Amino acid sequence: MKKAWNILKNTFVWLMVLLAVFMMIFTVISCTTFNRNDRSLFGFKMYIVNSDSMAATDFNAGDLILVQEIDPSTLKEGDIITFMSQDTDSFGETITHKIRRLTTDAEGNPGFITYGTTTGTDDETIVTYPYVLGQYQNHIPGLGIFFNFLKTTPGYFVCIFVPFMLIIVYEGVKFFNLFRRYKKEQMEEMQAEKEQIEAEKAENAKMLEELRALKAQLEGGQAAGAAVAVCEAEEADAAENVE
Numbered sequence: 001m002k003k004a005w006n007i008l009k010n011t012f013v014w015l016m017v018l019l020a021v022f023m024m025i026f027t028v029i030s031c032t033t034f035n036r037n038d039r040s041l042f043g044f045k046m047y048i049v050n051s052d053s054m055a056a057t058d059f060n061a062g063d064l065i066l067v068q069e070i071d072p073s074t075l076k077e078g079d080i081i082t083f084m085s086q087d088t089d090s091f092g093e094t095i096t097h098k099i100r101r102l103t104t105d106a107e108g109n110p111g112f113i114t115y116g117t118t119t120g121t122d123d124e125t126i127v128t129y130p131y132v133l134g135q136y137q138n139h140i141p142g143l144g145i146f147f148n149f150l151k152t153t154p155g156y157f158v159c160i161f162v163p164f165m166l167i168i169v170y171e172g173v174k175f176f177n178l179f180r181r182y183k184k185e186q187m188e189e190m191q192a193e194k195e196q197i198e199a200e201k202a203e204n205a206k207m208l209e210e211l212r213a214l215k216a217q218l219e220g221g222q223a224a225g226a227a228v229a230v231c232e233a234e235e236a237d238a239a240e241n242v243e
Contacts, residue, residue, distance in 0.1 A: 022162035027150060027160065034064070034147060035094065044068055047082060047094055048144030058136070062145035065096060067134035073211030075112065077101050080136035083114070087124040091164055096136055097123060109202055152203065165240070 013112055034046050045067045052061045058080065067082045075081060082096040097114040105124060106109050111128035115121055149155040 001053065013167065016163050016166050016170075017169045020160065020167060023150075023159045023163065025179070030219040034144075040069065044137070045082070045094065048147060049096065049139075051116075053118050054098070055118050057098075057117040058132040059096075059139040060141070062142055066139065066148070067096070068137050069133075070135045072132040075099060075102075075132070075201075081112065081114065082133045082136060083110070084131040084133065085123070085125070086127075086131065094133065095123070122186075159222035170231045 009124050022192050035048060036045070039045070047067060049059055049061050049063045049065060055061070065082070076100055080098050082094060085091060085093045085095045095114075097116050099112045100122060103111060103113050103126055105126045105145050111126040112128055112132075113143045114123045116123075118210060150159055
């Protein structure tokens with residue numbers, strides 16, 4: 001049971017670490033790449049769709065679209081392109097619409113008539129080559145919504161701050177438990193050393209008592225021998241006097 005709990009605990013920690021690292025990498029990439037006309041990643045630019053103008057056929061608001069740089073002269077009718085809008089209502093905005101047909105503007109510059117498939121209405125201004133940012137390739141549903149949430153305070157708190165804090169708290173508790181175990185083992189070692197010293201002192205005291213008893217026996221034996229010698233001497237003197 002304890003082994004299974006340790007496995008689950010370690011798995012949870014590693015998942016938190018991977019999640020925190022992924023969120024950090026994703027945040028760096030998204031902040032430096034998403035919706036940036038001058039940035040690309042592996043040849044792709046990434047944009048968050050802000051409207052449902054293409055929802056009828058291709059992608060929805062909140063999706064993340066992948067756009068590849070391309071020579072505008074190779075584009076054809078039916079391709080979906082991302083461009084800088086020159087329309088009055090959306091001037092300077094990044095728009096991704098479908099090419100209805102190829103054409104030229106009033107000055108004879110080649111360009112495209114574009115439209116959103118949801119409404120089917122043509123865009124106001126012809127998109128000439130200098131304003132084409134790339135050709136739509138694919139999309140990731142809903143990732144733009146997640147990125148927009150990540151840029152908010154609750155999103156940062158939930159997706160980045162909380163995972164890192166869980167890791168820090170877990171490691172802090174783990175360190176505290178290790179420290180407490182170390183102190184316990186240290187106290188046990190000190191107690192064992194104290195008991196060993198007490199045992200050695202008791203053994204030494206016992207040996208000292210035995211030595212004292214042996215000394216007393218030896219001294220008693222010597223005194224008895226001396227008394228015997230005196231008695232023998234007195235008896236010898238008495239015998240000489242009788243003679």
